[in-house]
Amino acid sequence: QKEVEQDPGPLSVPEGAIVSLNCTYSNSAFQYFMWYRQYSRKGPELLMYTYSSGNKEDGRFTAQVDKSSKYISLFIRDSQPSDSATYLCAMRLQGAQKLVFGQGTRLTINP
Amino acid sequence: GAGVSQSPRYKVAKRGQDVALRCDPISGHVSLFWYQQALGQGPEFLTYFQNEAQLDKSGLPSDRFFAERPEGSVSTLKIQRTQQEDSAVYLCASRLGGRETQYFGPGTRLLVL
Numbered sequence: 001q002k003e004v005e006q007d008p009g010p011l012s013v014p015e016g017a018i019v020s021l022n023c024t025y026s027n028s029a030f031q032y033f034m035w036y037r038q039y040s041r042k043g044p045e046l047l048m049y050t051y052s053s054g055n056k057e058d059g060r061f062t063a064q065v066d067k068s069s070k071y072i073s074l075f076i077r078d079s080q081p082s083d084s085a086t087y088l089c090a091m092r093l094q095g096a097q098k099l100v101f102g103q104g105t106r107l108t109i110n111p
Numbered sequence: 112g113a114g115v116s117q118s119p120r121y122k123v124a125k126r127g128q129d130v131a132l133r134c135d136p137i138s139g140h141v142s143l144f145w146y147q148q149a150l151g152q153g154p155e156f157l158t159y160f161q162n163e164a165q166l167d168k169s170g171l172p173s174d175r176f177f178a179e180r181p182e183g184s185v186s187t188l189k190i191q192r193t194q195q196e197d198s199a200v201y202l203c204a205s206r207l208g209g210r211e212t213q214y215f216g217p218g219t220r221l222l223v224l
Contacts, residue, residue: 004153006153042217044154049212088153088154097142098156103151104152
């Protein structure tokens with residue numbers, strides 16, 4: 001079993017829909033949680049970063065961390081075709097440098 | 112400003128050949144990471160440098176993989192005697208000291224035949 005589990009999808013939704021992306025993890029020591037977006041043939045780019053539990057909002061994006069359930073989520077409001085990409089969750093231990101990624105969820109927003 | 116650049120962007124190697132992949136990090140970024148991304152998977156950590164010091168190489172899959180960053184800037188990932196299972200995208204990322212964000216390059220797509 002992988003440390004970080006993420007449904008690979010694919011997920012296809014109409015433009016304007018609310019998208020919910022999720023990851024579960026097994027190591028309760030993870031403290032730093034990120035969401036990356038990766039377009040085809042490109043490197044990942046950081047979307048959201050959260051330390052420990054709680055919510056964080058940035059424009060149309062909201063990240064949630066529930067450490068008690070070992071579950072993190074990314075919500076995208078008013079989704080746009082330009083949001084079509086693979087979304088990767090990643091996490092890091094306190095004091096460690098490396099990121100542990102989920103498999104990625106491939107998302108398509110249909111106009 | 113310029114982002115992380117990697118070269119070559121594509122590499123085809125015959126099984127058994129040695130390859131060298133280059134990463135030019137963002138100027139001034141102290142930390143440098145290498146990740147391996149298999150098709151349909153998330154990136155997997157290979158190794159981490161702080162300046163020229165390789166502080167973590169726990170993710171290197173075998174002794175055929177070797178990375179260096181001799182002057183604390185450009186880094187090279189070398190794979191000796193390539194195998195088909197080495198086929199993947201190799202991503203480099205750099206990070207400014209004390210910050211969380213890792214900035215990724217576009218990757219080198221390696222295909223071993």
